[in-house]
Amino acid sequence: MVQQNYNGVTPMDTFFPPQETFVRQPLNYHLYSAPIPSERGRKFFISDKIREELTKRSEVSHTAPMPGQMLPEELQGYHSLVPMDSVGIHKFSTWNTMLYRATKAADGVQYCLRRIENFRLASEAGFSPVEQWSRIRHPAIIYVREAFTTRAFGDNSLVVVHDYYPDAQSLTDLYLKPKAQYNGSRLTHSHERVQEATLWSFIFQLASAIKLVHEAGMALRMMDPSRILVTWMTFEQAFLNLCNRVRISSCGVADILTWEARPDLAYMQQEDIILFAKLVMSLATNNPSAVNYVHKSMDIVGRHYSNDVVQVFHTLMKPVTPTMTIQSLFETFGNKLVLEMDASLSAIDKLEGDLQSELENGRLVRLLCKFGFINERPEFDRDPRWSETGDRYIIKLFRDYVFHSVDESGNPVVNLSHVLTNLNKLDAGTDERIMLVSRDEQSCLVVSYREIKVCIESAFA
Known part of the structure; x- marks a missing residue:
């Protein structure tokens, strides 16, 4: 077995013999999917695609950290910390952040811990946004549990605890990063274009979350595609767009970091709508900087999507006024919202049928x-x-x-x-x-x- 370093590169030093190391092999998911026992369909087992997806999640949630991480054994009642970011440190505004998966000793449930390095909280009142966010319950918002400061990492760190969704992928990873593929003997890079039905689903899920947060007298301040996670992808071609669930992560972090500045609420809510328009345009063009070339981006959107999608940008990108709200989006495209509801009900029926197959x-x-x-x-x-x-x-x-x-x-x-x-x-x-x-x-x-x-x-x- 060939020794590899943490970056997956094989060392080329010929003066030292290679050492035996353990390389984790992925599970053979197809071996876990039992065959259909009769012609009456899936009487005893859920569909193979759902079984594979759930098995992947189970595998991800049980991965162990790489050796030599020097992580604290216990952190405010959480243990078994595992870094979640494959690339390490991320930027959150001007702050360095890292993500960890950890198990809470009180209930044995895994949670996501976002750590902000070298942050010193001036007052305990800075945690008050966490209490507000803990009252927000929405399917498109990852629930905020608690926040605390710690010196367990050797510095003054802020840690915000959210619910954990294993094997989730960000919109950036799915649609805004070019994917390498071989075209004959040539290596090319391309983006996966968002299907229009899927794009509408993303629009209404996120708009619904914005509407709830604004009505609660708060602002999301978190519409970055790298912070929006797809926690359940389409599992069968026949049910396209039925289970593309998106959830906004890292809510409440910006409120704690800017507690002393206390920006104006109306301004932040208007900024949410602007950031939402930029996000949708980025997804529709597969370009994170599409908003810098509005006319060219709108031309691309018009070539690949219907006129209704183009009208979304006209609705969201109107001149900002104090009376502008996300409600206008629902009023203008109510017919599309009905289709989204129908798709959601069909997804529930599909999952209920698969659940029933496991009943016995x-x-x-x-x-x-x-x-x-x-x-x-x-x-x-x-x-x-x-x-x-x-x-x-x-x-x-x-x-x-x-x-x-x-x-x-x-x-x-x-x-x-x-x-x-x-x-x-x-x-x-x-x-x-x-x-x-x-x-x-x-x-x-x-x-x-x-x-x-x-x-x-x-x-x-």
Whole structure:
């Protein structure tokens, strides 16, 4: 195995032999997706795409930090800190910031900790915006938990705690950074253009968040594409645009950093609308500096999107007035909002259907646990009355019938449909009868699933 440094570069020093290092391999997600057991569709399992997405999230949330990070073991009740930014330090206005994933000891839940380096809070009153933000609940805003200062990193740091969404990607990473791809033998870079339906979904989700915050007498001050996360991407082509969930992160941080300055609220709310217009234009043109070339950018938008999208910019980029609000966007494009609501309802139906497909799995797991408790207990290994007579004997034969069947050639029968069908019939206690044969094939029993269920409950009791 080749040694690599933290940047993924192989050292070329020939005077030292390479050392063995552990390289984490990605999970084979397709191995975790069980096949469909029958022609009736996904009766027992959720869709493979959703299973893969959830497995990725689980993997990301359990990654360990690289060695040599010198992170504090405990931080105001949080432990197991793991840096989340692959590129390290980010800029938040003029401040250096870093993101960490950490587990809270009080509830065992993982949270996102944003640390602002070398920040000294002049007064405890500077934390008052956190209390205001903790009362804001919106699907497009990542919830603000708490904030505190610490010297655990060797300096005066401000830490703001938000909810954690594993495997989330920013709008910058998805749409504003060029992606490398090979075109024959040439390496080219291109952007992924936002589908118009997806763009409308982003517009209404973010506009709804702005509307709620402004009505609460606050300002977002956070419309940077690098701070807006896509926490759930479209999982099937047939359901395009149904699950592109965006959430605004880092809310409340700017309020704490500028607490002493206390800028005018009306000005900040107007700035939210301007920043929102810049964000939408950047997404529509795949160019973070598109607002610097308004006429050219509008021409690009007009070529790739409908006239309604062009009208969005005319609505948002009107001369700023004290009476200008985000409500005008909803009033002008109410018909598009209805389509967004329809898409959301369709997404709920889709996810509900996949959830229903997993409904019976919990019962089957409990049934298998009872089998594990009953069959071949070591303390009764020398007691033939436990597993070779009575109820336990019938359970043992049924276990062999379900899991240890062989075909005409003596090869094991690995048929998931056979297992699930029999376990469901057993759990329901049907009157259907099956023939159980002993391992030496010298005796057989004809019993019903109802009788086997009674035997299991009796032995388990």
